[in-house]
Amino acid sequence: MANSSTVMSVAEEFEKLEVEVESILSTEPKGEVSGIETMDTTTSDPPPVEPILTDVPKVEKSDPKKSILIPPRKDDPNRTFKRKKVVINNPPPPQPPTSFEDRQVQRRNTLHNFYRRRRFSQDLRMFRGLGETFLHLLEQGSAPPPSRGWKNRGRGTHCKSAVMVKQIITLEDDNKVADELRTQILNAAEEAISSRNVFKIGLSGGSLIGQLAKIFTKVSADWSNWKFFFCDERVVPFDNSDSTFGAYKKAFAGIPEITDEQFVAINPDLSAEQAAKDYIKKLSIYFPPNDIPRFDLLLLGMGPDGHTCSLFPGHPLLQETSVWVAPITDSPKPPPSRITLTFPVINNTRLAIFVATGESKAPMIKKILGDDEPLPAQLVQPTKGDVIWILDKAAASNL
Numbered sequence: 422m423a424n425s426s427t428v429m430s431v432a433e434e435f436e437k438l439e440v441e442v443e444s445i446l447s448t449e450p451k452g453e454v455s456g457i458e459t460m461d462t463t464t465s466d467p468p469p470v471e472p473i474l475t476d477v478p479k480v481e482k483s484d485p486k487k488s489i490l491i492p493p494r495k496d497d498p499n500r501t502f503k504r505k506k507v508v509i510n511n512p513p514p515p516q517p518p519t520s521f522e523d524r525q526v527q528r529r530n531t532l533h534n535f536y537r538r539r540r541f542s543q544d545l546r547m548f549r550g551l552g553e554t555f556l557h558l559l560e561q562g563s564a565p566p567p568s569r570g571w572k573n574r575g576r577g578t579h580c581k582s583a584v585m586v587k588q589i590i591t592l593e594d595d596n597k598v599a600d601e602l603r604t605q606i607l608n609a610a611e612e613a614i615s616s617r618n619v620f621k622i623g624l625s626g627g628s629l630i631g632q633l634a635k636i637f638t639k640v641s642a643d644w645s646n647w648k649f650f651f652c653d654e655r656v657v658p659f660d661n662s663d664s665t666f667g668a669y670k671k672a673f674a675g676i677p678e679i680t681d682e683q684f685v686a687i688n689p690d691l692s693a694e695q696a697a698k699d700y701i702k703k704l705s706i707y708f709p710p711n712d713i714p715r716f717d718l719l720l721l722g723m724g725p726d727g728h729t730c731s732l733f734p735g736h737p738l739l740q741e742t743s744v745w746v747a748p749i750t751d752s753p754k755p756p757p758s759r760i761t762l763t764f765p766v767i768n769n770t771r772l773a774i775f776v777a778t779g780e781s782k783a784p785m786i787k788k789i790l791g792d793d794e795p796l797p798a799q800l801v802q803p804t805k806g807d808v809i810w811i812l813d814k815a816a817a818s819n820l
């Protein structure tokens with residue numbers, strides 16, 4: 422363990438080093454040495470040592486007195502110093518970059534230098550902190566309370582950035598959309614199962630059902646850790662063609678490993694109000710009841726009017742925040758009686774993926790992704806998660 426005088430000298434060293442670096446960083450050499458004319462001025466007695474080259478202050482061309490001392494060469498019998506006149510031709514002021522590429526290069530260099538300097542001075546501060554800590558350890562026998570800097574260096578809890586990432590992926594056709602959707606789903610599943618042993622995924626109805634059937638029948642996965650919920654559901658019997666669960670049961674018939682028990686379905690014999698309350702109870706089995714359910718993935722569709730789940734433009738349900746699941750009995754999209762997740766739950770998901778394909782979606786995609794119109798699908802902005810839009814070229818044609 423170093424003694425206090427050594428550590429003191431270390432801290433002083435850091436002080437000096439930091440001052441020096443700051444001075445260098447703040448005074449970039451104005452001119453660049455662009456031409457050295459040498460003149461042999463051999464003298465016997467060594468003249469006062471001049472500053473080294475990079476410190477040479479700006480010298481006007483007409484002032485030949487300024488020069489630098491060149492130490493004697495080893496093979497020089499007289500071992501004499503030579504003096505070199507250094508002419509700094511101040512380069513012409515840099516011309517503003519003309520082309521876009523030049524501007525880009527200049528911007529990149531400026532940024533590079535900025536970060537290089539900042540990183541260097543940050544590291545210096547950190548080393549200085551180390552010196553002070555050693556001092557503290559020696560004098561007090563204990564480390565100083567963690568300063569803000571220390572805390573930010575990994576001692577504190579690094580919360581994930583609260584900034585939602587929105588990604589728009591446009592693909593050639595339905596097959597490419599299916600490939601991308603499969604990749605995204607399997608990535609989310611792998612992360613969820615490896616971290617939490619279960620993958621909680623919310624399903625929507627509509628064209629998504631056929632897309633998932635196409636994907637899942639070609640995927641070999643350990644489905645036992647997958648739990649399927651519904652982002653919304655029609656309150657009709659499961660054998661009714663409008664039932665989303667009924668449609669998934671048919672679509673997944675070819676995947677025997679996916680069993681009915683893996684689905685958390687509604688009770689279709691209840692009214693919409695009762696079915697919504699009942700679904701909340703069912704969610705409480707899989708999510709802690711005192712917190713908003715946090716899905717690993719919500720697979721969402723977008724209707725031609727910009728609705729998603731069973732949340733329709735201008736409907737009071739858009740403002741519903743007191744329940745996880747709400748009933749709707751006047752759905753503009755038939756059938757009228759449904760239940761739906763509400764925005765507090767939707768926007769608490771780790772990841773939301775929209776799949777929108779076909780020309781009919783293009784005008785609405787433009788409004789939502791191009792113009793940010795506050796339509797239901799645009800309001801899906803996970804507070805601690807991301808949203809990905811997977812589109813085919815037709816749906817993205819107005820962007």
Ligand SMILES: O=C(O)[C@H](O)[C@@H](O)[C@H](O)[C@H](O)COP(=O)(O)O
Pocket residue numbers: 625626627628629653654655665721722723724725728729730731754
């Ligand atoms: O009706 C449902 O059950 C939905 O969940 C609904 O929100 C659907 O996802 C959109 O209407 C898009 O449906 P399409 O993809 O079929 O256009």
